[in-house]
Amino acid sequence: QVDLVESGGGSVQAGGSLRLSCAASGYTQSNIYIGWFRQGPGKEREGVAIFDSDGTSFYADSVKGRFTLSQDTTKKNLYLQMNALKPEDTAMYYCAAGRGRLTGWYLLTQPNYYNYWGRGTQVTVSS
Secondary structure, three states, X not given: OXXXXXXXXXXXXXXXXXXXXXXXXXXXXXXXXXXXXXXXXXXOOEEEEEEOOOOOEEEOOOOOOOEEEEEOOOOOEEEXXXXXXXXXXXXXEEEEEEEOOOOOHHHHOOHHHOOEEOOOEEEEEEO
């Protein structure tokens, strides 16, 4: 299986920045799609930024232009650079992965397509 561990969360003022990291281990060479979900208070879990199995990035409309998804060359680490943070970005952020070939925002944002999840890292943005 794939083990995922998030880090980098914290509390910041609106307009500030944070970089989240996801360390991945225990995966094979098979195709994998991986990215970030978040769940704010009283909200459903939503996709934020995700690499499909071909390495193409997808972003939620609410974070386009502010968040940037990246990974190292070995794909052992996934990053989410979050700039111009807003209070509505406050949420628990989860790293998630699935094995196989998958693309397209609609499919990539279905939580049931992911069988590997980190425990999450909290991001709190104050106004």
